[in-house]
Amino acid sequence: MKTKIFLILIVVCSSIYSQRIDFNLPQNIKLFADFLFCEKDYLRAIEEYGKYLEVIDNDTVKFKIALSYSLMNDQLNALQEFSSANNSSTFYEQSSIEILKSLYLLKYDSTFYVFGNDLINSKSQFSTNAQKLLNTSIFLTEKGLPDKNIFFKPFESEEKLFLEKFYDQKLNPPYKSETAAGIFSAIIPGSGKIYTEDYGDGITAFILSGLLTYLAYTNFEHNHPTRAWIFTALGAGFYAGNVYGSIASAQIFNAKVNFDFENGIRLFLEDKDYFSPTYDFCK
Amino acid sequence: MTSVNKTIVFFLLLAVMNLHPQTSLQQQFDSAIELYNQEKYFDAITEFKRLQFFDKENLYSFQLNLFIGKSYKAGSKFDEAIKYFTLAEMNAATEEDYFNSKILSARTNILRRTTKQSERILNELNDDSRFVSRITVIKYWQGWNYIFSDEWDKAYEIFSENILDTTLANLCKSVDEELYSVELAKYSSYLIPGSGQFYTGEYISGVLSFGWNILFGYLTISAFIEDRMFDGIIVGNFLWLRFYSGSIQNAEKFAVQKNLEISNKALKYLQFQFRGEKP
Numbered sequence: 001m002k003t004k005i006f007l008i009l010i011v012v013c014s015s016i017y018s019q020r021i022d023f024n025l026p027q028n029i030k031l032f033a034d035f036l037f038c039e040k041d042y043l044r045a046i047e048e049y050g051k052y053l054e055v056i057d058n059d060t061v062k063f064k065i066a067l068s069y070s071l072m073n074d075q076l077n078a079l080q081e082f083s084s085a086n087n088s089s090t091f092y093e094q095s096s097i098e099i100l101k102s103l104y105l106l107k108y109d110s111t112f113y114v115f116g117n118d119l120i121n122s123k124s125q126f127s128t129n130a131q132k133l134l135n136t137s138i139f140l141t142e143k144g145l146p147d148k149n150i151f152f153k154p155f156e157s158e159e160k161l162f163l164e165k166f167y168d169q170k171l172n173p174p175y176k177s178e179t180a181a182g183i184f185s186a187i188i189p190g191s192g193k194i195y196t197e198d199y200g201d202g203i204t205a206f207i208l209s210g211l212l213t214y215l216a217y218t219n220f221e222h223n224h225p226t227r228a229w230i231f232t233a234l235g236a237g238f239y240a241g242n243v244y245g246s247i248a249s250a251q252i253f254n255a256k257v258n259f260d261f262e263n264g265i266r267l268f269l270e271d272k273d274y275f276s277p278t279y280d281f282c283k
Numbered sequence: 284m285t286s287v288n289k290t291i292v293f294f295l296l297l298a299v300m301n302l303h304p305q306t307s308l309q310q311q312f313d314s315a316i317e318l319y320n321q322e323k324y325f326d327a328i329t330e331f332k333r334l335q336f337f338d339k340e341n342l343y344s345f346q347l348n349l350f351i352g353k354s355y356k357a358g359s360k361f362d363e364a365i366k367y368f369t370l371a372e373m374n375a376a377t378e379e380d381y382f383n384s385k386i387l388s389a390r391t392n393i394l395r396r397t398t399k400q401s402e403r404i405l406n407e408l409n410d411d412s413r414f415v416s417r418i419t420v421i422k423y424w425q426g427w428n429y430i431f432s433d434e435w436d437k438a439y440e441i442f443s444e445n446i447l448d449t450t451l452a453n454l455c456k457s458v459d460e461e462l463y464s465v466e467l468a469k470y471s472s473y474l475i476p477g478s479g480q481f482y483t484g485e486y487i488s489g490v491l492s493f494g495w496n497i498l499f500g501y502l503t504i505s506a507f508i509e510d511r512m513f514d515g516i517i518v519g520n521f522l523w524l525r526f527y528s529g530s531i532q533n534a535e536k537f538a539v540q541k542n543l544e545i546s547n548k549a550l551k552y553l554q555f556q557f558r559g560e561k562p
Binding site: 021022023028031032035036041044047048208211212215219222224226227230231234 | 307308311328329332333336337502506509511513514517518521522
């Protein structure tokens with residue numbers, strides 16, 4: 001009898017022990033998926049979370065799948081996954097602000113504004129975040145800006161301080177007129193470039209055009225037609241090139257103004273992670 | 284049951300208890316290896332990482348990191364591969380393991396074109412007295428490193444001096460002989476503008492370059508002869524010098540470009556037709 005009990009004990013103990021590392025147990029799959037998520041191996045984390053969800057329904061896991069897509073910048077799948085969260089989900093409100101972020105990054109402008117306004121009016125805990133994202137995004141559209149007091153209402157003082165210069169720049173962009181640059185250079189070679197703040201090129205163009213004109217004139221005067229025509233051709237080329245270059249310089253200046261402006265806003269949004277909440281899944 | 288029997292059974296129980304988790308880890312390792320052998324690298328990495336997560340006693344540390352690195356390397360994820368080869372190196376229990384992970388790291392660096400990094404790794408192994416018997420392996424990869432650094436002459440020296448691989452030695456020699464001398468192209472253009480272009484086979488460019496230099500050279504000199512110094516300086520500076528220096532730069536650019544084409548052709552051959560061991 002004792003021997004039988006002992007043998008049964010062996011079998012039980014060994015089977016318990018062998019189950020200690022069952023890789024396919026849902027809790028083990030989830031543990032591994034969490035590890036992958038925190039290792040930023042999101043693609044594999046999604047796969048493992050998917051396996052877990054086949055057995056156990058879990059809001060956090062669903063949210064982490066959506067978040068993984070978002071962190072991989074696969075916003076289309078992120079949007080689908082975040083949208084599947086219903087009212088009863090623990091992460092419903094977080095999903096809503098993440099949907100807004102995905103809509104913004106996907107450039108679904110009309111849906112973005114409709115959804116954003118709905119989120120603001122819903123009085124969710126992330127209404128202010130939505131308002132901030134909506135307001136900042138206006139900088140990158142052709143839309144007119146609202147009044148300063150209304151615009152900056154949701155922002156913290158530090159954010160407000162940073163965005164104020166963009167607000168002023170959006171109202172009065174420091175563009176240079178292409179026509180004016182061309183006319184200036186046609187009258188005084190190089191002055192168009194100086195107007196577009198391309199000082200080095202402007203001074204060089206002024207000196208070279210003057211020099212070549214003088215050389216052409218003096219060679220004609222002293223009856224050296226070959227050199228005179230070469231200098232005339234060079235001078236004319238420089239002159240025409242300078243007028244054209246001044247117009248191009250104004251275009252480049254304006255493009256740079258736009259680029260710096262848009263880049264500044266994009267970097268600000270990236271830095272703020274599009275006003276998404278921070279999560280402590282990997283503490 | 285006698286006390287002796289009981290003791291045997293007790294030890295058996297202990298052995299079974301200890302063996303079981305190890306068996307499941309081994310099974311997991313085997314299945315990951317199977318995926319790796321089937322070239323299913325993404326799934327192989329997942330299973331190796333799963334094992335890594337559950338291998339609390341770090342029984343498989345070295346092998347896991349090595350195989351994860353190899354899988355990433357096979358998938359051309361060189362940055363990740365190097366990270367795992369470094370981890371393998373840190374977990375190496377034997378000199379052989381350490382050497383293998385170092386070599387894999389160097390090979391990945393060669394493919395990543397971070398050849399300075401692979402040179403450093405290979406030089407370290409070369410200077411390590413523990414690996415004197417493995418010197419041919421080290422030299423072989425040093426040769427490859429020179430190939431990827433575009434130093435075909437040095438690669439030829441290594442492959443031929445150590446009689447490592449005659450095919451590679453011959454290829455490196457032929458590429459080295461075929462390469463244009465950038466210096467010759469450049470400095471010949473200093474003497475006769477356009478000659479560097481002729482040397483690299485760009486005849487039209489060479490003729491044009493020569494013609495422009497003759498024309499503006501003549502105009503410059505004639506201006507000086509006619510005592511129109513200012514004209515001479517301006518034509519010489521803005522026209523002759525511009526075409527003269529342009530011709531030199533152009534010849535240098537052609538030589539570099541042609542050399543790149545020759546190197547790429549050789550690398551393409553190595554990638555698709557060479558049957559020996561490659562990085």
